[in-house]
Amino acid sequence: GFLLFHHESHEKSVYLHRGEVVFATSNQKADRLGESLLRCGGISLEQLREADRRWTPACRFGKVLVELGVLTPRELWNAVKAQVEETVRSLFTYTGGTVHFWEGEVQPDNIVRLALPTRRLIAEGLRRRDELFRLLALLEDPRTHLSLVESACAKLSASERAFALAAGEEGNFAGACRRAGLDPLSGARTLQLLKLAGAIRLDRAGSTGECLGEGDLRTHDED
Numbered sequence: 001g002f003l004l005f006h007h008e009s010h011e012k013s014v015y016l017h018r019g020e021v022v023f024a025t026s027n028q029k030a031d032r033l034g035e036s037l038l039r040c041g042g043i044s045l046e047q048l049r050e051a052d053r054r055w056t057p058a059c060r061f062g063k064v065l066v067e068l069g070v071l072t073p074r075e076l077w078n079a080v081k082a083q084v085e086e087t088v089r090s091l092f093t094y095t096g097g098t099v100h101f102w103e104g105e106v107q108p109d110n111i112v113r114l115a116l117p118t119r120r121l122i123a124e125g126l127r128r129r130d131e132l133f134r135l136l137a138l139l140e141d142p143r144t145h146l147s148l149v150e151s152a153c154a155k156l157s158a159s160e161r162a163f164a165l166a167a168g169e170e171g172n173f174a175g176a177c178r179r180a181g182l183d184p185l186s187g188a189r190t191l192q193l194l195k196l197a198g199a200i201r202l203d204r205a206g207s208t209g210e211c212l213g214e215g216d217l218r219t220h221d222e223d
Contacts, residue, residue, distance in 0.1 A: 002106040007097030015108045021116040023108035024087040030189045036083040045197050092125030093132045139173040145203045152199040164199045
């Protein structure tokens, strides 16, 4: 069957065959192949930007990465698999939305056809939801301060730069989301990318420059 999820401007779809996920799509930039590879360390920010410059709507982004020598065909297959899994897992981080499901054989508009165990993705999605909410708690803590690293902003896209500048001017996560017009969950995902790009730094207010990251979540929970 075919599952379609809507939440405000977010639209994601999941294709299933005999109960297993065979493909998934998303209209969100954070779910694109390049951003997915950047988050997991599969490519560098410079490689992502170079591929963006060479990409055209008539050519698949993965093909550009292979032609640049950034990925081998096997690595591309694994990257698409990881991207699809991440898109499915991300559905569990939403607190609202509308889901439609059409039963029957529906072919995805993509040559890649996977066979991913749905039960595993559901369990991982629930764990990812809990991790994101812990990250949100850390970001919304009034002691957490956001600071801009201007030297890294030149390599950002327009939307990423806008959020980074908002974070630098506001100094806090809630203010940055309001100024950029992002909901907290989208803001948290964007902030993760900005951290990877080195454009945003998290500091504990009043500390001597100690940088906070996802590794501090357990300590934050204990506090």
